[in-house]
Structures are given as structure tokens and as C-alpha cells.
Amino acid sequence: xKYLLALxxxxxxxxxxxxxxxxxxxxxxxxxxxxxxxxxxDADGRITAVGTNxxxxxxxxxxxxxxxxxxxxxxxxxxxxxxxxxxxxxxxDHEIPTMEAIADVLAYIAARVKTSKPGELILxxxxxITRLEEKRxxxxxxxxxxxxNNPVVxxxxxxxxxxxxxxxxxxxxxxxxxxxDSAGKMETDPANGEPTGLLRSLSHNVKATSSAxxxxxxxxxxxxxxxxxxxxxxxxxxxxxRDSSLKSxxxxxxxxxxxxxxxxxxxxxxxxxxxxxxxxxxxxDEVVQHPRTKPDPMLQIIGTKVYLDGGMLTxxxxxxxPWGISEAYGISDPQYRGVQKITADRLKQLVEKVTAAxxxxxxxxxxxxxxxxxIDTYEDVNQRHSxxxxxxxxxxxxxMHPDSIAKAAKLGVCIDLQPIWLHMDGxxxxxxxxxxxxxxxxxxxxxxxxxxxxGGGSDHMQKIGxxxxxxxxNPWLGMWTSIxxxxxxxxxxxxxxxxxxxxxxxxxxxxxxxxxxxNEQHTGSLEKGKLADMILIDRDPLTCPIDDLVQTQVLKxxxxxxxxxxxx
Numbered sequence: 175x176k177y178l179l180a181l182x183x184x185x186x187x188x189x190x191x192x193x194x195x196x197x198x199x200x201x202x203x204x205x206x207x208x209x210x211x212x213x214x215x216d217a218d219g220r221i222t223a224v225g226t227n228x229x230x231x232x233x234x235x236x237x238x239x240x241x242x243x244x245x246x247x248x249x250x251x252x253x254x255x256x257x258x259x260x261x262x263x264x265x266x267d268h269e270i271p272t273m274e275a276i277a278d279v280l281a282y283i284a285a286r287v288k289t290s291k292p293g294e295l296i297l298x299x300x301x302x303i304t305r306l307e308e309k310r311x312x313x314x315x316x317x318x319x320x321x322x323n324n325p326v327v328x329x330x331x332x333x334x335x336x337x338x339x340x341x342x343x344x345x346x347x348x349x350x351x352x353x354x355d356s357a358g359k360m361e362t363d364p365a366n367g368e369p370t371g372l373l374r375s376l377s378h379n380v381k382a383t384s385s386a387x388x389x390x391x392x393x394x395x396x397x398x399x400x401x402x403x404x405x406x407x408x409x410x411x412x413x414x415x416r417d418s419s420l421k422s423x424x425x426x427x428x429x430x431x432x433x434x435x436x437x438x439x440x441x442x443x444x445x446x447x448x449x450x451x452x453x454x455x456x457x458x459d460e461v462v463q464h465p466r467t468k469p470d471p472m473l474q475i476i477g478t479k480v481y482l483d484g485g486m487l488t489x490x491x492x493x494x495x496p497w498g499i500s501e502a503y504g505i506s507d508p509q510y511r512g513v514q515k516i517t518a519d520r521l522k523q524l525v526e527k528v529t530a531a532x533x534x535x536x537x538x539x540x541x542x543x544x545x546x547x548x549i550d551t552y553e554d555v556n557q558r559h560s561x562x563x564x565x566x567x568x569x570x571x572x573x574m575h576p577d578s579i580a581k582a583a584k585l586g587v588c589i590d591l592q593p594i595w596l597h598m599d600g601x602x603x604x605x606x607x608x609x610x611x612x613x614x615x616x617x618x619x620x621x622x623x624x625x626x627x628x629g630g631g632s633d634h635m636q637k638i639g640x641x642x643x644x645x646x647x648n649p650w651l652g653m654w655t656s657i658x659x660x661x662x663x664x665x666x667x668x669x670x671x672x673x674x675x676x677x678x679x680x681x682x683x684x685x686x687x688x689x690x691x692x693n694e695q696h697t698g699s700l701e702k703g704k705l706a707d708m709i710l711i712d713r714d715p716l717t718c719p720i721d722d723l724v725q726t727q728v729l730k731x732x733x734x735x736x737x738x739x740x741x742x
Contacts, residue, residue, distance in 0.1 A: 190233065190234065190235030190237060190238055191214035191215060191216060191222055191223070191230075191233055191234065191235075191238050192215055192216055192217040192237075192238065192239065192735070193214070193215040193238065193239045193240075193241065193706075193735060194212060194213070194214045194215075194230055194231060194233070194234055194238055194239070194240050194241070195212060195213050195215075195241045195243055195248060195708075196211065196212035196227050196230060196231055196240065196241070196242060196243065197211065197212070197227055197242050197243055197244065197245065198211065198212070198243025198244070198245060198246055198247065198248045198710075199211075199243075199245065199246070199247045199248065199714060200212065200213055200224065200248045200700060201247060201248065201249050201250075201680070201700075201715075201716070202224060202250075202699055202700040202701060203249070203250050203680055203681060203684045203685055203698070203699045203700065204699045204700070204701050207677055208224075210224045210225055210226070210700075211225070211226050211227045211230075212224070212225060212226065212227045212229070212230035212231065213230065213248065213700060213706075213708075214230050214233050215706040215735045216735075217735075218734075218735075219705055219706050219733075219734030219735030219736060220703060220704065220705055220706060220734075220735070221700060221701060221702055221703065221704050221705075221706050222702060223702060224700055224701060224702060243710065246710055246711065246712065246729070247710070247711050247713065247714045247715070248700070248708055248709070248710055248711075249409070249680070249684070249700075249708065249709050249711060249715075250684045250685075250697070250698060250699050250700050250707060250708060250709075251409065251410070251411025251412065251684075251697070251707030251708055251709055251731065251732070251733065252408075252409040252410050252411065252412075252649045252683045252684060252709065253410065253411070253412040253413065253414075253629070253630075253683055253684065253687035253688065253691065253697070253698070254405070254410055254412070254413045254414065254630070254631050254632050254634070254647060254649065254683070254687075255414050255416075255590040255591075255629035255630060255631035255687050255690055255691065256414055256416045256569065256590050256592065256631030256632060256633050256634075257405075257413045257414065257415060257416070257631070257632060257633070257634040257647065258415065258416070258417065258633070258634060258635050259398055259401060259402075259413075259415055259422070260422075261401065261634050261635050261636050261637060261638070261643065261644075262394075262397040262398045262400065262401035262638060263389055263393075263394060263397055264299070264635075264636040264637055265636075265637055265638070266386075266387070266389045266393060266397065267386035267387050268289075268386070270282075270636070270637065272642060273301050273306070274305070274306065274307060275306055275307040275308060276306060276307075276308050276310070276312050276316070279298060279301060279306070279312050279328070280312065280316060280320050282298065283296055283298065283317070283320045283321055283326060284320050284321075286321075286324075287320065287321050287323075287324055289385065290324055290384075290385045291385065292323040292324060293323065293324065293325075293382060294324060294382065294383060294384060294385045295324070295325050295326075295327065295340075295380060295382040295383060295384045296321055296324050296325070296326045296327070296384070297326075297327050297329060297384060297386075298326070298327070298328045298329065299329050299636065300329070300330060300331060300635050300636050300644050301328070301330065301644075302330055302487040302488065302598075302599065302644075303330065303487070303488070303489075303502060303503070303602070304487045304598070304599035304601075304602035304603065305487075305598055305599065305602075308502075309502045309601075309602045309605065310501060310502040310503075310504075311328065311335045311372060311502075311503075311504055312328055312335060313335075313370075313371070314335065314336070314337055314338060314341075314369075314370060314371030317335065317336070317337035317371070318337050318338050318339075321337060321339075322339070323339070324339065325337065325339045325340035325343050325380050325382045326339075326340055327340055327378050327380060329378070330485065330487065330488040331485050331487075331488060331635075332374070332375045332481075332484040332485045332488055332490055332513070333372065333373065333374045333375065333484065333485060333488040333489065333490050334372070334373050334376075334378050335371050335372050335373075336369075336371045336372075336373065336378060336380070337371065338371075340371075340378065340380045340382075341369055341371060343380045343381045343382055344378055344379045344380040344381070345379065346360060346369050346373070347369065348362065348366075348367045348368050348369065350369070352376065355448065356375075356376060356377075356448075357375055357448075357513050357514055357515045357516075358373065358374055358375040358376025358377075358513065359373075359374040359375070359376065359490075359513065360372075360373055360374075360376060361373070361374065361504050361506070364506055370504060372504045374484060374488075374489070374490045374513055375484045375490055375513040375515060394425070395425065395428070395429070395434075397638075398425070398429070399429065399434045399436075400638060401638050402429075402434075402435070402436045402437050403436060403738075403739065404638050404639070404640065405436075405437050405647070406436050406437065406728075406731045406733075406738045406739035407640075407728060407731070407739050407741075408640045408647070408648050408649060408650070408728060409649060409650075409709040409711070409726075409728045409731060410437060410647075410649065411437060411438060411697070411707040411709070411731065411732075411733050411738075412437060412438040412439075412440065412687065412688075412691065412693065412697060412707070413437050413438075413439065413440070414439075414440040414441070414442065414476070414590075414631070414691055415439060415440070415441045415442065416442050416479050416536070416569060416590070416631075416633075417442065417443075417444040417479045418441040418442060418443050418444070419443055419444070420443055420460065420461070420464060422441070423441050423443070423464070423466055423473075423475060426439050426441070426473055427466075427473065430472060430473055435472070435473065436733060436738040436739075437733070438471060438472055438473070438693065438697065438707070438733070439472070439473045439474075440474055440476045440691040440692070440693065441466070441473075441474070441475045441476065442475070442476060442477050442478055442479040442534070442536060443457075443461050443475065443478055443479070444478070444479050444480070445457045445458060445461075445478045445479070445480050445524065447480040447481065447515070447516050447520065447521075447524060448515065448516070451520075451523065454520075454523070454524065455527065458478060458524075458527050458528060458531075461475060461478055461533070462528075462531045462533065467533065469692070471693055471695075471696040471697065471705060474692070474693075475533075476533065476534050476565070476691060476692045477528065477533040477534025477535055477536060477564075477565070477567070478524075478528050478533060478534075478535060478536070479536050479537065479538070479569065480516060480521075480524060480536075480537045480538070481515050481516075481537065481538040482514070482515055482516050482521065482537040482538060482539045482544045482547070482548060483512055483513055483514060483515060483538065483539060483540055483541050483543070483544035484512055484513040484515070484540070485540060486540045486541065486570070486572050486573075486595070486599070486603070487595070487599055488503070489502075489503030489504065489505060489512075490512050490513040491512045491513075491540035491541035491544065491572070491573070492511060492512035492513060492514045492540075492541040492543040492544040493511050493512050493541040493542060493543050493573065494511075494541075494542045494543045494546065494575065495511070495611070496508060496509050496510055496511050497510050497511065497512060497606075498606070498607075500606055502602065502605075502606065503606070511541075511543065512541050512543070512544075514543070514544070514547075516537075518547060518551070521537070521547065521548070521551050522551050522554065522555065525548075525551050525552065525555045525566070526555050526558070526559070528564075529555050529559040529560075529561055529564045529566060530558075530559045532563065532564055533564060534564055534565045534566060534567055534692065535564065535566050535567070536566070536567035536568065536569045536590065537568065537569060538569050538570060539568050539569060539570060539571060540570045540571075540572050540573070541572070541573055542573035542574055542575050542578065542614060545568055545571055545573065545574055545575070545578050546575055546577075546578050548568055549568070549578050549581045549582055549585070549587060550581075552566050552581075552585055552587055553581060553585060556585055561585050561586060561587060562585065562586030562587075565588055565689070565690060565692055566585075566586075566587050566588070567587065567588045567589065567590055567690065568582070568587060568588070568589050568590065569590045570590070570591065570592060570633070571589045571590070571591055571616075572591075572595065572615060572616060573611075573614045573615055574614055574617055574620075574621075575614065576614075576617075576620065579617065579620050579621055579624055579626060580624065582621075582624075582626050583621075583624040583625055583626050586627075587626070588626075588627045588628070588629065588689070588690045589621065589626060589627070589628040589629070589690075590629055590631050590690060591616060591618075591628050591629070591630065591631065592630075592631050592632060592633050592645065592652075593616065593618075593630055593652040593653075593655045593656040593682070594632060594645055594646050594648075594651055594652050594655055595616070595633075595645070596615065596616050596655050596659060596661060596668055597651065597654075597655040597660060597661055597662060598645065598646070598661075598662060599661070600612075600615075600659075600661025600662070600664055600668045601661050601662060601663045601664040603615065604661070604664060604668060609669075612668055612669060613669050613672075615668065615669070616672065617672050618656055618672055618673070618674050618678075619671060619672040619673060619674065620672070622674060622678055627686050627689050627690055628682060628686055629682065629683075629686045629687035629689075629690035629691070630649065630652050630653070630656070630679075630682035630683045630686070630687065631687075632645050632646065632647035632648075632649075632652065633645050634646075634647040648724075649683050650715075650723055650724050650725070650726040651724050652682070652683065653676075653679040653680065653682065653683065653715070653723060654679075654720065654721070654723045654724045656673065656674045656678075656679045656682060657673055657674055657675070657676060657679050657720060657723070658670075658673065658720060658721075659672060659673050676715060676716050677716070680715065684698050684699065685698040685699050686698075705734045705735075706732055706734060706735040707732065707733055707734065708731075708732045709728050709730065709731050709732070710728070710729045710730040710731075711726055711727065711728055711729060712726065712727040712728075712729055713726055713727075727741065728741065729741045
């Protein structure tokens, strides 16, 4: 009898919550979008109860830690569907200033000339022309004037502007021929055939070294941990490394083993889609056979990524209609539609192999022509392998034809979208494309109405700091943009009819991303049985003045019931 009583007592003690948070506004983001008052967490970091203060506090034992939320708001941990953690290393050598105008770019290059020897490469990365006051690239002549004795590459990602010395060192002259296996383009002056300096989706093979120092493995580890802590500080508990490598997955495993991985990591290794098929096949097989493809709520390889077109911010996204002549983007051909990087046949091979393995295929697809081809390919492959089950996805998906939205809904194709781009780049894009074409830019309302799962991401590429980074990874700015459709330096919203509600904006960064990132059984909402990824914030996102949403402060972040950030 004594043994039975002891056993019952031990069982009840074991079953008691380890932590109860009470007297708060608990926004569960469950299917019914239920609002509760309290939540109980067990010792394993899982939620055991969500309900009223009375219901949840009745479960406490002497060992239960109690935390009075004082009426503050508790949310599920937020998720970013698209980051590049290598961003942590971009300022390892030196701080990169914010550049808002061509003068800022030239001043930065001039400063780098002073710290570099003649002949050393000066690289300016991911300063998008859509965000410069002049809405254009710096010219070859401007770069020559500032750095006549140094090769300069102003790289925006897929596209680059080079000065004369960089062109010479790269072998780019009026006689240069684009390789047959390249989808790139070298822009030339219509008057004389000379290169303007602008290369589109064409590797700049400049034979020069930079004076910037390279990080050691310990430096990379330390700064990546620092970045993940900053993600926690803005409420992020899950991120997806899009275009990762198997080496980066190995680094995440080391962080996990040491207790330094403070975000759940979902990885999509990049595939060399422009290579010969045996190389593509080998790369996919290495991903498919990797042990980290097995379901794991903390660290998992969920699929692969390729690049189908160029960039919207750089003038090389593949569009259904021609871009139109543009001084800003350096476009002189009235029939130019952007850059298609992968043929339809090769794309089908890639999608087929990845989807057959049950992994998520995604492709950088910015323009509506790229999106259309990818969805048509999914439709074909779906006859043999379920794209819905694989969570097949479209990355960026900035311009979407209405037919593509309908097909995505029918097939169960998910979208990884960056709302902040509308805020950062809407002015230049509206100026170039006009109001009528911009109705197809990030059509979130139509996607939500047709039940397409869209997850919110940042495409964070450079710097640590949620507002100063390129691109800003502050999720509250992303939510605010999806609700208001407001762009910088533009006096009216960009098609407000495409806006989301506050509840939908929260889903963009919680439940929708959990589904997109194959982790909805464990994360995304505050429900019994799920992991206690939670954030305590200083305001109610459902009722605060809408323009105050951007300034939301995270007070505390939990990952699996463990505090990973607390505001001092």
C-alpha cells in the first residue's frame, strides 16, 4: 500500500507542469485563433495545457514555477522562411555603412581605396538600386573616377556593375561572347558596342584578390551564434537556411551539440542546376541520403533550392511581359524579359528527382514567367509524385499571374515570400512598372483567399541588426508591411486590396511557416502537445495602433520552454 501511494505521488509530481505562465493575453494562433489567459509547460518543454487562469493554475504543484504575465501578450515563437546565416560574416573585416544614394556608394568605395593597395579588388555587395535615391546603378565612369587603379565590382546578387579595370581583368570587352551554357547577358552601349559595365546573371571572373581578411572557423561559429541570439531578440525561434550547404548543416550540428543553437533550423541545400546532369544528380543524392533529412523539430534538411531566374531588385527577373526600356536598370532592349537560368527540361528533371524522394523542391522564382514555369512543372510532376505531400514551394514569388495562384491552390504548392521587399522597393518598382502591373506584386489577399499557404521570410543576406540588415529581418516590419502595403517614400499604399488582416499577418510568421517548413506538428501555435516556443511582447498586435506594430519589443523568448532571450 505504501509503495502504491508513493508511486501515485511520484506520478503526480512528474505530471505536474514545470512552468505556468498566467494572467496574460495568450494568442494561441490555433485553427480557431483562440485567446487564452494561461499556459502550462512540462519539464520536456512541451505545452500541457492552455486555458483560463483558473483552469491552468489548478494544475500547479509545489515544484511548479509560476510567472505572472501582468496582462502582457504571449505569442508563439515567430519563424522566418528564408535567411542566409552567412550574413553574420559580411562585416567581419569592417563595418559596412548604410547607403541611400550613389554618393554614399562612391564615398564607401573611396574609403576602401585608401585601405587597399592598387590592383586589389573592391567589392560592394547587395546594395540594391531600388533603394538608392537615384534608382539606378552607379555607372562605369563613376566607378572609374573613384577607383581608377582598383577593380571595382558593385554586385547586387545576380547582377553586377564593373569599372573598366574589373572588366579588363575579367576578360569583358566588345568581343566577349556569353558562353553557350550561360543564361547571362553583358549589356553594351547601342552607340558603340562597348560594355556598359553591367553584367546580368553572368559570373564576374575578375582575377584579383581583396584586402579584406578572412574569418577562421571559430570566428564564423562565434558570429553565427551572435546572429541567432539577435534573431531571438526580435522573436524568431525558427529560421530556414535557403541555399545552405552540407558543411553549414555540419556547423549547425556542432552548435546543437554544444547548446548554442538557439533557433530551430530548417535547411535547403543549393543544387548546381547549371552543371551537367550527373553533377546535379550527385548533389541531390547527397542531400537525399543525408541523415538530417529525417524528421527532427530542431535541425532538419527539408529539401533543396535552385535559381530559376534573376532578380527583381536588379532588373533580371524573368517576366511574362517585357520589362520595358529603363535607364535605372540599364535596359535598352524593348523586348527584354529578364533572365531564365534553367531550361524547362532541366527544371523538370530536378523537380522530379527531388519530389520523388519526398523532399521539398524550391526555386528562386521572382518574375511571373518564372513562377508560371515552375508551377506548370509541378503540375506535370504531380501526376507521378505528390507535390502537396513534399511541400513543394516557390521562393520569392514576387509577381504572380492569377492563373498561377489558382494552380498553386489546386496543387498545394507553398510560397516563401518576403513582405519587406514591398516596403523597401515598392517606390522604384511602381515607378518602373506602373500601377497596373503592380497589382500582381505580392498578391497576398488572393493567395490567402484561395487557401495558398504563404510563409513570411526576410532573405536576410548581410549584417547583424534587424533594421540595418540587408534585407531587414525584423518580423514586425514584415507583418506591418503585409497589413498596410506601405512603401518607403511613396505617398499611397501599393494596391491596398492585396493587404492582409492582423490575424493573417501573424499566421504568415507562425502557423503558415510551420507548415511550409515541415514542422507544424511541433511548432507554430500554442496548443497542448506542441513545443513551448513562445515570445512575450510589450504590446497587443491585434489592437495596438497599426503604425506602432513595427516598434514591437520582445521581452522574453523561449525555445522549447527554455529562455533564450530576456530583454534587460
